[in-house]
Amino acid sequence: MASTSSPQYPALNKSTAPESVMLLKSTPRTGIVHIGLGNFHRAHLAFYTAIAVRDFGGDWGIYSYSLRSTVIADAMTSQDLLYCIATISPTSEAIVIPGIHTAAIGGPDHVGQVLAEIAKDSTKIISLTVTEAGYLISQSTNGLNMQAPEIIHDLEHPESPRSAIGIIVRGLELRAADHGLPVTVLSCDNLSGNGDRTKQLVFEFIDSLPDSTRLRTYVNEHVTFPNSMVDRIVPGTENRHIDMVESRLGIHDNSPVPAEEFTMWVIEDRFAAGRPAWEKVGAIFSDDVAAYELMKLRLLNGTHSLLSYLGALAGQETIPGARFQPYIEDAVRTILYKEFLPTFAMPAALTADGYINQLFDRWSNTVLGDRTSRVGSDGSTKLPQRITEPVIFHAQSGNTPQFIALTVAAWLACIAPLKGFYPGADADAMKDPAKSHLVQLAGLTTDPAVFVQSVFATAQIFSPELGALTNFVECVAGYLQQIIYEGIEKAALTAKSRS
Numbered sequence: 001m002a003s004t005s006s007p008q009y010p011a012l013n014k015s016t017a018p019e020s021v022m023l024l025k026s027t028p029r030t031g032i033v034h035i036g037l038g039n040f041h042r043a044h045l046a047f048y049t050a051i052a053v054r055d056f057g058g059d060w061g062i063y064s065y066s067l068r069s070t071v072i073a074d075a076m077t078s079q080d081l082l083y084c085i086a087t088i089s090p091t092s093e094a095i096v097i098p099g100i101h102t103a104a105i106g107g108p109d110h111v112g113q114v115l116a117e118i119a120k121d122s123t124k125i126i127s128l129t130v131t132e133a134g135y136l137i138s139q140s141t142n143g144l145n146m147q148a149p150e151i152i153h154d155l156e157h158p159e160s161p162r163s164a165i166g167i168i169v170r171g172l173e174l175r176a177a178d179h180g181l182p183v184t185v186l187s188c189d190n191l192s193g194n195g196d197r198t199k200q201l202v203f204e205f206i207d208s209l210p211d212s213t214r215l216r217t218y219v220n221e222h223v224t225f226p227n228s229m230v231d232r233i234v235p236g237t238e239n240r241h242i243d244m245v246e247s248r249l250g251i252h253d254n255s256p257v258p259a260e261e262f263t264m265w266v267i268e269d270r271f272a273a274g275r276p277a278w279e280k281v282g283a284i285f286s287d288d289v290a291a292y293e294l295m296k297l298r299l300l301n302g303t304h305s306l307l308s309y310l311g312a313l314a315g316q317e318t319i320p321g322a323r324f325q326p327y328i329e330d331a332v333r334t335i336l337y338k339e340f341l342p343t344f345a346m347p348a349a350l351t352a353d354g355y356i357n358q359l360f361d362r363w364s365n366t367v368l369g370d371r372t373s374r375v376g377s378d379g380s381t382k383l384p385q386r387i388t389e390p391v392i393f394h395a396q397s398g399n400t401p402q403f404i405a406l407t408v409a410a411w412l413a414c415i416a417p418l419k420g421f422y423p424g425a426d427a428d429a430m431k432d433p434a435k436s437h438l439v440q441l442a443g444l445t446t447d448p449a450v451f452v453q454s455v456f457a458t459a460q461i462f463s464p465e466l467g468a469l470t471n472f473v474e475c476v477a478g479y480l481q482q483i484i485y486e487g488i489e490k491a492a493l494t495a496k497s498r499s
């Protein structure tokens with residue numbers, strides 16, 4: 001790991017830590033195996049679990065695994081499995097150090113260890129934060145993408161799965177063959193009905209295995225998949241965060257997590273083998289998770305997508321930069337109130353205005369500086385979750401949601417610009433698993449209408465049902481044309497005038 005002259009974590013203990021630092025170090029044994037060791041996990045599930053274990057005990061240490069990269073795992077291993085969550089807002093800065101991990105490993109070479117850990121009878125929860133893209137959902141079948149190279153590989157190589165679903169199934173297979181004890185699979189990603197969805201994908205994988213009766217029965221009878229809504233804005237780690245920790249604590253953290261103060265977790269209480277006392281440290285257990293999920297996926301995430309693409313095209317590097325452009329703020333209010341809010345029922349405990357005002361505050365966090373390129377990445381797997389049902393909802397009464405159409409057009413302008421159009425550096429920095437395919441389609445024509453038609457008809461990003469909504473598809477094409485020839489502000493003003 002990076003060598004450094006400043007002291008490392010072991011030098012820090014309760015008496016040396018500054019007052020504003022919360023050191024949550026306990027030494028439980030492993031009870032949770034987590035797949036997807038990114039910043040989101042480290043600032044959310046790990047945070048709640050560290051507090052719950054410190055205050056209420058239990059063997060809920062987290063054995064964590066990153067599917068591809070070894071960077072975070074190596075950084076954490078080199079610093080006693082500790083790291084800082086730096087909570088940053090314009091009015092405060094605080095540091096929390098959640099000492100709850102029992103291992104941090106990364107990369108396909110180590111997947112055997114993860115399977116062995118899942119198989120242990122001491123493992124009670126398998127949790128996941130692998131992003132929308134990590135579930136390998138096919139939009140054409142609305143199920144597991146059996147053509148994905150990872151799934152093809154995983155069906156053929158039981159000992160070395162590479163996909164999250166493959167790892168879960170192979171781990172469950174070992175449990176079924178060994179002791180058959182119950183376990184919970186807990187998805188913490190932004191998918192609508194994330195638990196139900198994960199269960200569906202797990203069963204589709206199982207059904208493709210030869211001789212799967214025993215495993216099917218085990219999963220049916222002893223494995224639960226609670227739905228959950230998980231919320232905290234967590235940007236990527238930058239050097240300025242490393243410097244901030246160093247100047248505050250005098251220690252060098254190779255991998256701190258910047259985060260907003262706000263955090264929310266709503267979970268269904270369906271745990272097959274127990275769980276940490278999360279309800280005592282702020283998590284909400286509810287039978288109404290679906291309402292919270294829809295609220296968050298549409299109001300926060302859906303609008304976040306609009307902010308990222310309009311913002312990037314307007315030359316804004318950050319979400320607050322975008323949010324403070326008057327015409328983008330106007331677009332945000334319209335999409336929230338006119339296009340997303342009518343499509344679901346708010347959870348009984350919250351009011352729309354209260355939640356939306358809080359969103360504006362969260363998007364205004366200029367010092368956290370969440371980037372448009374982070375939020376805009378992976379649009380091909382995020383947008384279908386966020387916009388499909390709202391578009392269909394409006395189409396049923398003969399309407400086309402203008403700002404949702406503009407969001408899709410702006411995404412295409414950012415990810416696969418047509419010849420002669422340059423979307424700017426922030427759009428350039430967006431990654432997307434469908435990027436190379438979209439760029440290929442964009443290279444076949446200079447006509448935005450032809451390009452947009454081909455995306456909906458052939459790219460298998462959006463469902464056939466959405467692609468069949470001609471008015472919507474044409475509206476997207478019209479906005480792409482306007483973005484290219486007149487600019488994003490003009491396109492947003494048009495959308496406003498039609499709303």
Ligand code: CS2
Nearest residue numbers: 230231232233234301304375
């Ligand atoms: C964002 C989310 O990446 C995105 O598209 O909308 O990561 C968002 O920051 C989180 O869901 C907040 O909980």
